[in-house]
Amino acid sequence: MIGLITLGTSPRLDLLSYFEEHCRGDKFILVGALDGLSNDSIKNLTVHEGKYPLSVRIGTQSEVIDIEVLKPFIEKQINHLHELGCKRAVLLCSGEFDFFFKSQIPIIRPSFLLEGTVKANQNNKNILVVSPIKEQIAANEKKWRSYGFNPIVIAIPPTDFSCKQIKNALPNDYVSQIVLDCISYTREHRLLVEKQTNWNTWTPIELVGAILNLY
Structure with missing residues (x-):
């Protein structure tokens, strides 16, 4: 089983359907780094200045959040996917993460x-x-x-x-x-x-x- 981590919120059926169609034989679980956060909490993340702004999908809308701000939320979901039995995970973002994540499973970084x-x-x-x-x-x-x-x-x-x-x-x-x-x-x-x-x-x-x- 392979975990997929989008930087906003799930679901992202457009991304999930691509992998289900083109990577036959694998089972996927998709989670959002910001799943479970309230709209106000997500809005508070957008005020942070940073060096690498990312566009993240929140439902049908998008917000701009710096890459550093998202790190702890991504790590939390990596651990969640490991607990669910995923053998590896894909970070669904091609941004420049110039740091490593604490993880017990391999992370594929686009x-x-x-x-x-x-x-x-x-x-x-x-x-x-x-x-x-x-x-x-x-x-x-x-x-x-x-x-x-x-x-x-x-x-x-x-x-x-x-x-x-x-x-x-x-x-x-x-x-x-x-x-x-x-x-x-x-x-x-x-x-x-x-x-x-x-x-x-x-x-x-x-x-x-x-x-x-x-x-």
Whole structure:
């Protein structure tokens, strides 16, 4: 059994259904890091300033919460999944968690998969990175520069996705790859981008699915 941890609240049927469809043979339990918190408690988390803002889904709405604020809530759900019998868990976020979680089970972190995949497929260091919110642009630029790339970073919400901004942002010189840097970007988003641009494009959710199928 595999645990899935979304950073907001459950359910996230869009994420759960992807893994159930593409990782046949495995059973999944999905929990939210902020499950059980009142709306007021969640609102209080959003006032914290930080270095890496994340867009988290709360029901049908979204809030922006810093990555550091979420750490204890994520660790609590990791322990909960372990108690339920999960052998490993997936953190459903491609953000840069520059710390380790206290855990008795392996944690699959999509940011590592994205970094390794893009490095393994690079023709040069120029990449286009798509973030889900504008508040994350600076943090994602810093992240991908730390990986050794020259990123152009733009923001396009997964729920209002259009290739127009991507095509407008592409420089005249050579861009080797496009990274859709959020777990909520789907296979359909990737196929649309590749059709419009002809550049290799990556989504973290597909990379996680591929890794799970290797176990």
